[in-house]
Amino acid sequence: MSVAFLGPAQTFSHLVAKKRFPKRKLLPLPSIPEVVEYVRRHPLSSGIVPIENSSSGMIPETVDLLLDRSFSLCIREELALRVRLALLGRRGAKIKTLYSHAAPLYHCRNWIMQRFPEVQLRRVASTAEAARLASLEPASAALSTRDAAILYGLEVLEYPVADDTANLTQFFVLGHRPAGSGARETSLAVLLKEKVGSLCSFLEPFREEGLNLKRIVSHPVMGHPNTYFFFLSVQAPNTDPRFIQATEKAKKHTWEMRLLGSYPVRRPYSS
Amino acid sequence: MSVAFLGPAQTFSHLVAKKRFPKRKLLPLPSIPEVVEYVRRHPLSSGIVPIENSSSGMIPETVDLLLDRSFSLCIREELALRVRLALLGRRGAKIKTLYSHAAPLYHCRNWIMQRFPEVQLRRVASTAEAARLASLEPASAALSTRDAAILYGLEVLEYPVADDTANLTQFFVLGHRPAGSGARETSLAVLLKEKVGSLCSFLEPFREEGLNLKRIVSHPVMGHPNTYFFFLSVQAPNTDPRFIQATEKAKKHTWEMRLLGSYPVRRPYSS
Numbered sequence: 001m002s003v004a005f006l007g008p009a010q011t012f013s014h015l016v017a018k019k020r021f022p023k024r025k026l027l028p029l030p031s032i033p034e035v036v037e038y039v040r041r042h043p044l045s046s047g048i049v050p051i052e053n054s055s056s057g058m059i060p061e062t063v064d065l066l067l068d069r070s071f072s073l074c075i076r077e078e079l080a081l082r083v084r085l086a087l088l089g090r091r092g093a094k095i096k097t098l099y100s101h102a103a104p105l106y107h108c109r110n111w112i113m114q115r116f117p118e119v120q121l122r123r124v125a126s127t128a129e130a131a132r133l134a135s136l137e138p139a140s141a142a143l144s145t146r147d148a149a150i151l152y153g154l155e156v157l158e159y160p161v162a163d164d165t166a167n168l169t170q171f172f173v174l175g176h177r178p179a180g181s182g183a184r185e186t187s188l189a190v191l192l193k194e195k196v197g198s199l200c201s202f203l204e205p206f207r208e209e210g211l212n213l214k215r216i217v218s219h220p221v222m223g224h225p226n227t228y229f230f231f232l233s234v235q236a237p238n239t240d241p242r243f244i245q246a247t248e249k250a251k252k253h254t255w256e257m258r259l260l261g262s263y264p265v266r267r268p269y270s271s
Numbered sequence: 272m273s274v275a276f277l278g279p280a281q282t283f284s285h286l287v288a289k290k291r292f293p294k295r296k297l298l299p300l301p302s303i304p305e306v307v308e309y310v311r312r313h314p315l316s317s318g319i320v321p322i323e324n325s326s327s328g329m330i331p332e333t334v335d336l337l338l339d340r341s342f343s344l345c346i347r348e349e350l351a352l353r354v355r356l357a358l359l360g361r362r363g364a365k366i367k368t369l370y371s372h373a374a375p376l377y378h379c380r381n382w383i384m385q386r387f388p389e390v391q392l393r394r395v396a397s398t399a400e401a402a403r404l405a406s407l408e409p410a411s412a413a414l415s416t417r418d419a420a421i422l423y424g425l426e427v428l429e430y431p432v433a434d435d436t437a438n439l440t441q442f443f444v445l446g447h448r449p450a451g452s453g454a455r456e457t458s459l460a461v462l463l464k465e466k467v468g469s470l471c472s473f474l475e476p477f478r479e480e481g482l483n484l485k486r487i488v489s490h491p492v493m494g495h496p497n498t499y500f501f502f503l504s505v506q507a508p509n510t511d512p513r514f515i516q517a518t519e520k521a522k523k524h525t526w527e528m529r530l531l532g533s534y535p536v537r538r539p540y541s542s
Contacts, residue, residue: 031394033377054491056335060328061373102332106304123302168491197478199487200471207468215499216470217488220325220439228486 002027004038005048010128010148012169016081017048019269020173032061039073039174046076047174051215054168055103058217058231062172066260067189067219067229075187075261077173080268084160085167088131088149089141091157097122099130100143103167108143111162145271168268172261182264183237185214188247190230191221191256198253199230205249206234209242231260238262273298275309276319281399281419283440283542287352288319290540291444303332310344310445317347318445325439326374329488333443337531338460338490338500346458346532348444351539355431356438359402359420360412362428368393370401371414374438379414382433416542439539443532453535454508456485459518461501462492462527469524470501476520477505480513502531509533 003021006013007028017026024046029035032049039047049062065071085104089095098105098112099122105112112119124130131148134140141157142148149156160166172187192198206213214233221227236243238259251257274292277284278299288297295317300306303320310318320333336342356375360366369376369383369390376383376392383390395401402419405411412428413419420427431437463469477484485504492498507514509530522528 031373033373052491057331057490058329058488060331063328064326064377102302102304106335196481196483197474199484200474200478203468203471203474207471210467212467213470213489215489217329218484218486219328220323 001025001044002042003046003048004029004035006030006032006035006050008126008128010131010145010151011126012081012083012145013048013050013171014128015083015145015147015271016079016169016171016269019081019271020048020079020266021046032059033065036065036071036073036174039176043176045175047073048079048171049174050169051078051172052170053103054166055107058215060219063217063219063231066187067231071189071260073174073176074178075172075263076175076177076179077263078185078265079171079173080266081169081171082166082268082270083145083169084271085127085143086146086149086159087141087157087161088134088144088152088154089157090138091155094139095119095141097134097137097140098143099124099133099140101125101127101130104143108161147271173263178261179263183239183262184265185233185235186238186243186262187231187233187260189256189258189260190232190254192228192230192254194227195253202230202250202253205246208249209246211236211240211242211246272296272315273313274317274319275300275306277301277303277306277321279397279399281402281416281422282397283352283354283416284319284321284442285399286354286416286418286542287350287440287442287540290352290542291319291350291537292317303330304336307336307342307344307445310447314447316446318344319350319442320445321440322349322443323441323486324374325437326378329486331490334488334490334502337458338502342460342531344445344447345449346443346534347446347448347450348534349456349536350442350444351537352440352442353437353539353541354416354440355542356398356414357417357420357430358412358428358432359405359415359423359425360428361409362426365410366390366412368405368408368411369414370395370404370411372396372398372401375414379432418542444534450532450534454510454533455536456504456506457509457514457533458502458504458531460527460529460531461503461525463499463501463525465498466524473501473521473524476517479520480517482507482511482513482517
């Protein structure tokens, strides 16, 4: 019954796992493919993978796995986590080095330039890793989360960091059995026929039925350059008569259409 | 007149830069935003950024920069590089550790399981970094490129690696002035009106004119969850009367439409 997530401790995946599954055993794994593989081998387990981030867009590693023909799990739920960044360090100490992930360093570049024009920026794998490294080095700080301050014994020097619009990360909970009731959204993997306008023709029946698309991305098919899979999420359950009608028509424009899950969407957690 | 690219030496970006600009000064930079920033500050320079990879899809960091309203450069060219992986190591030595980037480790997992069932896998930032690390450790090997073998004094133990379909990576050359003649493709940044079916309505005029889309991705707008920018490439120059006709109609369904460049597409290089 354990829940695997993309580790290490205090990643956004860990924060959302703690909020959603406070009583289940949480298992950090080092990569998204390993989370999927773990769930595949343990029929009672679940896995949490990030699908989209408001600062850096769709997560290609997750899209890649969902579109893989060997993917046999279901999307059971969509979760979201709203995170504001904090500046972590030691009060009164001079800051020579600032650690963070590439996305916050990029999005807060104006604030950094004004506040710390001389600081040396160090790009690391995650905001959690940034806090860990800052905890080892006296003249350093991290753009990270408040939770990481506690874990690594740092002080919150500033929160929220100006310039930072809240980062919303969306996640899928993966498991073996389809979600039960309450589904609001459905995700599909589609291989379109190679024909001019096929994406438009595929989308037309959804517009006719008044169904909204939430996200869409084209993804190359390995070994077949210029052939594309599409991953998309439609804002309706797969039991909705309009969805059934639309997919029946849309299917004609595809070589392949796979249901990845029809699932509830939970309200965003805050951290 | 230098050409900035995503370093370090022997990354795919470096390989394609050497093929395309053999006589220009090549400048490795540590991140995609820094490549863009360098070009912005040096009016005569160019920059090479990866846009899409057949093994891991669209590169979100590049899409993010292209969609940023402050992006003021032009896409001047599309390049492509076809790379086959090689197993690098020392002939006769036992292999206990195998280094590579996450994508090759994932896509070659069946081959790895059969050939090296006991090996310890180490995920690192790039295939070039994998070769560097393998060069420091006797009982290790790397899934990397043949060029990296020369740089780091390793032997090519196997090439191409079975299970590996050639990896095609596509790049944009960025610069200050629009591409001259020979344009074949046009990329756009689009902010659609929030209305059911707006993506379909936006695409319809392109289908009417018989114009093909090459890639499309929705990208969240920072600070506005559920509002999406779209990045797309259309297979026509922006001087094509059909393109002009289509974008004029399509524009009505957008709040914003920006031309990112209309540019030639070069035939893939091999490495």
